[in-house]
Amino acid sequence: MAKDPNVDYQALFEQIKTAPCKVSQVEKANDVKGEPLRTKPHLIDRELERVYAASTLEEIHAALEEAGRNLQQLGVFKRMDMLLNELPEDEPDACSLVLDLEEKNWYKVHAATYVQGNENTFEAGAGLHNITGHAEHLVASVEYGTQSSSQASLSYEQPRVLGFPAVLDARLHRLVNSHQRASSFTETLRGGALGVKSLSGRHSLQYEMGWRRLEDVAGRVASRAVLAQAGDYLKAAARYTFMVDNRDQPGAPTQGWAVRACTEVAGLAPGAGSLRFAKQQIDAQYLIRLASFLNLSFTASAGAMLPWDLERLPRVSPVQPTCIADRFFLGGPSSLRGFRTKGVGPTDTRRPQAGEPADSGPAKRDALGGDLYASVMAAANFPLPHPAFKALNAHGHIFANGGSLVQLSGVNQPIPQRVREFGNTWRWSVGAGVVLPTWVGRFEANYVAVLSAQEHDRVKRGLQLGFASSIFL
Known part of the structure; x- marks a missing residue:
């Protein structure tokens, strides 16, 4: 999703970073070729445990940065993107995480x-x-x-x-x-x-x-x-x-x-x-x-x-x-x-x-x-x-x-x-x-x-x- 150049995202984050927020669901995208990832799900979930435990947007942001570093250290991913999305209004304190990973050649x-x-x-x-x-x-x-x-x-x-x-x-x-x-x-x-x-x-x-x-x-x-x-x-x-x-x-x-x-x-x-x-x-x-x-x-x-x-x-x-x-x-x-x-x-x-x-x-x-x-x-x-x-x-x-x-x-x-x-x-x-x-x-x-x-x-x-x-x- 392209960013709106008229929005100061850093200032917006500072305003809401301490608000209650939980990651309620995680979507793991397939590889760019449309094939399932070779990497076992439990290896990825292990690095996301702190993300699941986070209770504010600031904590989720810090946990995602750490999870990204840890996943990169596995040496098997060429690219990784992590995107947080809002959920419908009936869950104002929840968000979803889209994890898009591209693996290196085997x-x-x-x-x-x-x-x-x-x-x-x-x-x-x-x-x-x-x-x-x-x-x-x-x-x-x-x-x-x-x-x-x-x-x-x-x-x-x-x-x-x-x-x-x-x-x-x-x-x-x-x-x-x-x-x-x-x-x-x-x-x-x-x-x-x-x-x-x-x-x-x-x-x-x-x-x-x-x-x-x-x-x-x-x-x-x-x-x-x-x-x-x-x-x-x-x-x-x-x-x-x-x-x-x-x-x-x-x-x-x-x-x-x-x-x-x-x-x-x-x-x-x-x-x-x-x-x-x-x-x-x-x-x-x-x-x-x-x-x-x-x-x-x-x-x-x-x-x-x-x-x-x-x-x-x-x-x-x-x-x-x-x-x-x-x-x-x-x-x-x-x-x-x-x-x-x-x-x-x-x-x-x-x-x-x-x-x-x-x-x-x-x-x-x-x-x-x-x-x-x-x-x-x-x-x-x-x-x-x-x-x-x-x-x-x-x-x-x-x-x-x-x-x-x-x-x-x-x-x-x-x-x-x-x-x-x-x-x-x-x-x-x-x-x-x-x-x-x-x-x-x-x-x-x-x-x-x-x-x-x-x-x-x-x-x-x-x-x-x-x-x-x-x-x-």
Whole structure:
């Protein structure tokens, strides 16, 4: 029904909002195609309970707004309209509600390519949504990378489970992550995860269990430190993530702040071969808009992990090394510019390939990662004058970047000594470049000068191209 332009509806609502009023009947329209809705009636009625209980027009209005938000959170409606109508004069305190809903397609397919680290990846998937009318989402996906990485997963999501503002998530997966280029090993993980997350995105709790295999599939080139980690492991871990994001816009924020903290405890299953460690990581960003053409951003990230021994609880076990697949890595646009991906931190010499001459040059080294890391970045961001950059939402930046990474366990040194080494081995770089936001992360083209580096770091001075996948960059 079109609104009369001569009527001040807001003023009229203010006059009658406290008058007694009840919703006495609800009419649920069919889908736009004339077919009944797939969504079960009890899911819709559950969100309308507060509407039925309202006793004034103001209460009905507030209840309808809440019901609309809750129904939207189910993720199955493309459009929803709610219209209140007056009933005949013999029921002056009653009204009717017309609920007009349009559902999304029951299926969805997608395909995409993206770059992660040094690997190009192709992804394809298909999903069934609300097929039984319970607002469920069933998605199957596969990924293949140019370095032999692959992933196959089947996931089930149930939003607003039991009416609570939370999403239940169950997943089965088989992952193959190739770290051959940087660390000479391949990780295969078969297992599943069960989790629950708040609809606001602030809280997420997940339990993961899977069988992991680490191996040198390239054959007799991995360093001794990597070979010592080869074998089968059981990973049973609980992970809690807390996040607050008060930045003004996604993709290319200009002001505000955000914090994410992730706590993981592994070893929550009995038996030999179970990985046992505690891990904490924190990311934060603060942005200040100085003018319409300039804003400053300050980003920090830090993490620590240590293994623990069931027989020595509550003490940690600094002698036992952590698993290389769970450690932190530094280097590349996602963490420390001016260095190659995973190019910072502890390394070990790879074994020579069969038939390789002894004088073939410096020996290649495997990145081992670390148990304690931190990185910081300060940047000035500014728009670029050419219309093409504006059309792409690209901007320029000048930055200073620093970071450090060390191992805490498995190195036969006391932890305080390792912490001192962490403070004495910071790497620093400065540079300038162009940033292009994309759906898979920020593509950066930077010119970088490295101010300080450590022995065996893989430095990338001059022009550096790559994707920064973290939302805190």
